[in-house]
Amino acid sequence: MKKICFAALAVVPLLAWGAQAQAFKPGSVARDIAPQMAKPAAAFEWAYPVAPANLPKPDPAATFTATGADPAMKLTAKQIGNSFGPPDWFPKEHAPLPQIVAHGREPHVPACALCHLPNGNGHPESASVSGLTVPYIIAQMHAFRDGERTNLRAPAMIEMALDINEKELREAAVYFSKIAKSQQKWxxxxxxxxxxxxxxxxxxxxxxxxxxxxxxxxxxxxxxxxxxxxxxxxxxxxxxxxxxxxxxxxxxxxxxxxxxxxxxxxxxxxxxxxxxxxxxxxxxxxxxxxxxxxxxxxxxxxxxxxxxxxxxxxxxxxxxxxxxxxxxxxxxxxx
Ligand code: HEC
Ligand code: HEC
Missing domain, CATH: 1.10.760.10 (Cytochrome c-like domain)
Known part of the structure; x- marks a missing residue:
């Protein structure tokens, strides 16, 4: 009896994984995918940043300008967090942004610049994609789509990877692959x-x-x-x-x-x-x-x-x- 229980337990994770991979369908939403992500190893929990709950909400009427940017560019917190049109404070410092990088495509593909920034260097909770090769960037988007990258930072990438088309993906990949070395220091x-x-x-x-x-x-x-x-x-x-x-x-x-x-x-x-x-x-x-x-x-x-x-x-x-x-x-x- 004991033996059977043990075998059954051993099989469960595999079955659960199969069910998970099935659950990621085009139209899936990051917050629904999130509960199925793997927990980080205890030793490195700090390297998987999570925003603290109950952060103070910024004044919706207040406007902000980035140091060094055109002072006429004043944006509210909502505009700065706009998934489909995040700020591009320094438009002269990079090649024209492809539509998918600047605006994404509603509702499932937010602008790449939202998280990776126009310079591709991103934040610790996302990734730097500047200077990666076109085939590598494309392969990783497919890996998110296919359930091969499922850490707790992955849900947003999985949601978009299920919906982005190959033309959009290539345009984004070409853009990020061409970011100059001098802009990659971060x-x-x-x-x-x-x-x-x-x-x-x-x-x-x-x-x-x-x-x-x-x-x-x-x-x-x-x-x-x-x-x-x-x-x-x-x-x-x-x-x-x-x-x-x-x-x-x-x-x-x-x-x-x-x-x-x-x-x-x-x-x-x-x-x-x-x-x-x-x-x-x-x-x-x-x-x-x-x-x-x-x-x-x-x-x-x-x-x-x-x-x-x-x-x-x-x-x-x-x-x-x-x-x-x-x-x-x-x-x-x-x-
Ligand atoms: C909502 C935030 C967000 C947006 C928008 C976003 N990404 Fe990401 N991206 C992430 C996160 C988070 C990771 C890293 C996950 C991890 O830790 O493995 C990532 C990782 C990647 C990687 C893997 C990098 C590597 O070195 O393997 C690629 C490639 C990538 N993103 C491309 C894109 C492209 C192209 C777009 C636009 C179509 C995009 N991302 C939009 C959050 C985002
Ligand atoms: C035999 C070749 C080989 C060796 C040796 C190797 N790597 Fe890799 N590494 C790769 C390949 C190929 C990939 C890309 C895998 C993919 O496409 O998913 C990779 C991916 C990575 C990534 C993920 C990068 C990203 O953008 O997400 C990290 C981090 C990494 N390697 C670190 C290391 C470190 C540290 C060492 C030495 C201790 C090392 N590698 C040695 C071949 C190698």
Missing amino acids: IRVVETSRAPANHPGAGGARFFDKGAETVPVPPDMIYEVAEGDEVELRNDHVGFVDYVPVGSLAKGRTVAMGNKGQMRTCGSCHGDDYRGHDEAPRLAGRSAYYLIRQLADMKSGVRKGSALGKMKDVVGKLSDADILNVAAYLASRAP
Whole structure:
């Protein structure tokens, strides 16, 4: 009897997964998909940002202008959060935005710029897509569609991936693939035992507290904090700073160099200086939180897909500490 129960239990997750994949149909909505997402590994919960509940609501009549932008451009919080027309504060700094990047298509495909910003660099809770290759971007959209990426940040991507058409997807991919190297610098890394006090805010991104207090940087955590509050305005001149534990950069470099001969070097696939090569995307200068989510998800099987075949050997050999250290090191590299 006991044996049968055990076998039945073992089968349940597979059946549940089959049912989940079935549930994602065109027209699915992110908030309905969300409860079916995988829980993050306890060690890295902080790298899967969630917006705190009950954030104060901005005054609907107040208007904002991003520092450095045309002062005549004054937007309300509602306009700044418009899923189908988010702000483009610096239109002269990039190529014309394709319709799908600037406006998306109602109701299921929000503008890519809403989360990834016109410069493609995004926030810790999304991803940098600047300088990724066209085939890679297309393949990842398909991976979201096909249930191969199901972490708790994924529902919005899944909703749109089920509806976006191949022409729109290609236009977005071409646009982001062409973002200049000089615009890809987005993360500043500081190796330190103490960081300015900070807290999770809008979108789940971390913001500095107002005072001068500092907090210890634990050996098993990174604080990835907005360089300024204007991240909330989607000001794409404002990037992020990673406070990484003392020693993590040297240890991360050792991991990237093959962890003392235990595995291939990261650069052997991801290219010189980790700037991307063939099907292996750029890692240099990307958000440590994003990199950690991907490595942890590949290790736990939450991120799957045939192209990951080669990464499986690698992530199988990475400890949690290795994942944190290598992410810190890669974030610190020039894109
Ligand atoms: C509502 C926010 C949101 C919008 C709008 C959005 N994305 Fe994303 N995107 C995300 C999040 C969140 C992730 C990262 C999920 C994770 O942690 O794995 C992501 C990841 C990606 C990735 C994977 C990057 C990688 O390196 O593997 C690609 C490609 C991508 N998005 C393309 C797009 C395109 C193209 C559009 C517009 C059609 C778009 N996204 C619109 C939130 C968004
Ligand atoms: C044998 C080749 C190979 C090696 C070695 C390798 N990778 Fe990868 N990696 C890939 C490929 C291919 C992909 C893209 C998978 C896909 O398309 O889904 C990838 C994807 C990734 C991603 C996801 C990036 C994104 O944009 O979502 C991360 C993070 C990553 N690798 C980190 C590393 C690190 C860190 C190392 C070294 C410890 C490493 N890789 C070593 C081939 C490799």
